[in-house]
Amino acid sequence: MKVGSPQTEIDRLCQEFEAWGLSPEAIIGKHKVVIGLVGETASLNEEQIEENSEWIEQVLRVERPYKRASREFRHGEAGEVWVSTPDGDVPFGESHPIVVVAGPCSVENEAMIIETAQRVKAAGAKFLRGGAYKPRTSPYAFQGHGESALDLLAAAREASGLGIITEVMDTADVEKVGEVADVLQVGARNMHNFALLKKVGAQPKPVLLKRGMSATIDEWLMAAEYVLAAGNPNVILCERGIRTFDRSHARNTLDLAVLPVLRSLTHLPIMIDPSHGTGRWEFVPAMAKAAIAGGTDSLMIEVHPNPAKALSDGPQSLNPERFDGLMQELAVIGNAVNRWPKSAMAIA
Numbered sequence: 588m589k590v591g592s593p594q595t596e597i598d599r600l601c602q603e604f605e606a607w608g609l610s611p612e613a614i615i616g617k618h619k620v621v622i623g624l625v626g627e628t629a630s631l632n633e634e635q636i637e638e639n640s641e642w643i644e645q646v647l648r649v650e651r652p653y654k655r656a657s658r659e660f661r662h663g664e665a666g667e668v669w670v671s672t673p674d675g676d677v678p679f680g681e682s683h684p685i686v687v688v689a690g691p692c693s694v695e696n697e698a699m700i701i702e703t704a705q706r707v708k709a710a711g712a713k714f715l716r717g718g719a720y721k722p723r724t725s726p727y728a729f730q731g732h733g734e735s736a737l738d739l740l741a742a743a744r745e746a747s748g749l750g751i752i753t754e755v756m757d758t759a760d761v762e763k764v765g766e767v768a769d770v771l772q773v774g775a776r777n778m779h780n781f782a783l784l785k786k787v788g789a790q791p792k793p794v795l796l797k798r799g800m801s802a803t804i805d806e807w808l809m810a811a812e813y814v815l816a817a818g819n820p821n822v823i824l825c826e827r828g829i830r831t832f833d834r835s836h837a838r839n840t841l842d843l844a845v846l847p848v849l850r851s852l853t854h855l856p857i858m859i860d861p862s863h864g865t866g867r868w869e870f871v872p873a874m875a876k877a878a879i880a881g882g883t884d885s886l887m888i889e890v891h892p893n894p895a896k897a898l899s900d901g902p903q904s905l906n907p908e909r910f911d912g913l914m915q916e917l918a919v920i921g922n923a924v925n926r927w928p929k930s931a932m933a934i935a
């Protein structure tokens with residue numbers, strides 16, 4: 588719609604499109620209002636739609652299979668996802684400062700999760716991550732403490748003011764996890780779990796969707812489309828490394844090329860996880876810096892008070908001292924690209 592289109596006209600048009608059997612969705616952006624038309628549109632031509640109002644600026648058909656996730660769906664405008672946390676609302680997106688998410692792979696006990704929350708907050712993180720339910724390759728490996736760990740995350744949220752990001756693996760747990768989490772994480776192994784995608788799409792908390800370890804970018808965006816199509820517009824995409832032939836040095840190959848590729852394909856905010864992406868704490872700083880230089884909107888970093896004793900992913904976890912040092916290094920790159928949060932700058 589043209590800039591300054593009256594609300595009455597937007598409403599009138601939406602009613603008209605509904606009468607045609609379509610489901611119109613008005614997307615109110617910073618500079619534009621876009622009406623997304625979902626339904627049987629194959630038989631309609633652009634002129635037929637255009638002649639309904641002098642306030643229509645342009646009619647654009649989204650050719651890609653992922654409609655709502657596509658960049659065209661917002662007529663090229665950047666998207667954003669706002670997440671409420673005890674310390675206030677935090678935006679993710681390309682026109683906002685970089686958001687750092689940090690914490691252990693698993694929630695192990697109360698002391699460690701509270702200590703980690705306080706340490707990563709002091710260093711400038713806005714969210715605490717930590718798994719209560721862990722997707723492990725082996726059924727004999729630590730599976731997470733489950734429900735009791737959710738209570739510990741709630742305590743850490745209260746004690747630190749940080750938002751909580753934690754994984755949900757089972758459709759049956761979505762509601763329970765949603766009571767504590769500010770963002771629900773769908774892990775790499777569940778990126779193709781369509782029942783779970785539909786379920787997190789039908790609840791109100793934002794969703795962090797990790798890339799499947801062998802998923803193409805199109806498959807990943809189609810997975811995001813499931814969440815969006817189920818009614819939840821708040822999806823953040825997280826690159827966490829993909830399987831490739833050479834696993835002799837790093838656990839995965841962190842695909843940083845997703846930064847420009849996703850930017851051209853989608854309006855959804857992007858997070859990079861160099862911890863799972865490399866599997867080794869020594870490699871995390873270089874990849875985190877590269878991700879900021881490459882334009883990421885957010886970073887996820889595993890931090891554990893004593894990585895040698897961690898119940899999962901110790902080898903890729905930074906201790907709090909190393910995380911402090913990393914945040915100072917990241918501030919230099921973050922400031923250079925003009926995307927480092929003001930509040931975290933004092934630490935640098």
Ligand code: PEP
Pocket residue numbers: 692718722773774775776797827863
């Ligand atoms: C995690 O975030 O701890 C995790 C299990 O990640 P992924 O799903 O990317 O393996």
Ligand code: MN
Pocket residue numbers: 692693863889899900
């Ligand atoms: Mn992990």
